[in-house]
Amino acid sequence: MTKYKGKKVLDILKPGVLFGDDVNTLYKIAKDNEFAIPAVNVVSSSSINSALQAACEANSPMIIQLSNGGAGFMSNGLSLEGQRAKVLGAVSAANHVHLLASEYNIPVILHTDHASKKILPWIDGLLEYSEEYFKLHNRPLFSSHMLDLSEESLEENLNTCQEYFKRMNKIGINIEIELGITGGEEDGVDNTNVDSSLLYTQPEEVYKAYGALSSVSDNFTIAASFGNVHGVYKPGNVQLTPKILDNSQKFIKEQLDLDEDKPVNFVFHGGSGSSANDLREAISYGVIKMNIDTDTQWAYWDGMKSYVNKYNDYLQSQIGNPDGEDAPNKKYYDPRKLVSSAEESMKYRLIQAFRELNCMNKN
């Protein structure tokens, strides 16, 4: 069944922040047309704008997401009890995206990244905001949230996610869960030394998760680990086995006697530095979202670096440069120049991701 093959996203969905069944419809369009959508981690209105510009130029939908730490940076300097500042940071970012996404004429999935057991209060706070938002606008603030209980037992992971999913589903919020562990280090979580068997999910585990979540609704995605690692390492250090995803799809189809060949929406974490072949293979097995953070962090920094290198002699003092000792440097040290260079560089890297994920011109 490939009902959406050859269809364009905007023939079916509206621009702006998607929620409820529309999120799942976008994933179905992606699956039927074998592309994945880049999910970029943002930390400021600047990186949000860069992401929106990239999606606009790629003429495709985009996933914009905040990690817990990224949300904290959105309200940087605000010191409040518990997760409060991070709740406010994420809400602030969400409002920025809501305001601009439809003006850019692109469909956007607004998402939060890894939330482990100890930061579930962050999700609780965001759900309270979305429930209030829902009363006013008949839609949630976020399209989806990820719960990452992969450090707990499978039973606890699935039970907790199912409970949260029931609450989220009432207001049209999708869920992403994690099975197995993404290796490497990101946002203060260090999994560089975990037992390597945990880096590979078993089809039976995906089947159990599929059962637990689909009893609530179809609007979920699963980040199953297949050797993927956060961060960028020397080539050859990461042993990806996307076949795990294929085996899981086949196992679930067979167990449940489903018509669909690829019932699961898979998410690819730790995609930075992956080969084009691994990406293509993972997409062919039902990966519809790929997270990108490390490579866009580098690109943002690289844009700053090249700006400073280019105008180095104009950035040493407020007055005085190679054009004359009285020449003012204001137009060079205006922070917008530096930040624009960073945004431009991040945008180009994101467009490269759209290309690698077969996600160009999908609107």
Ligand SMILES: [Zn+2]
């Ligand atoms: Zn991740």
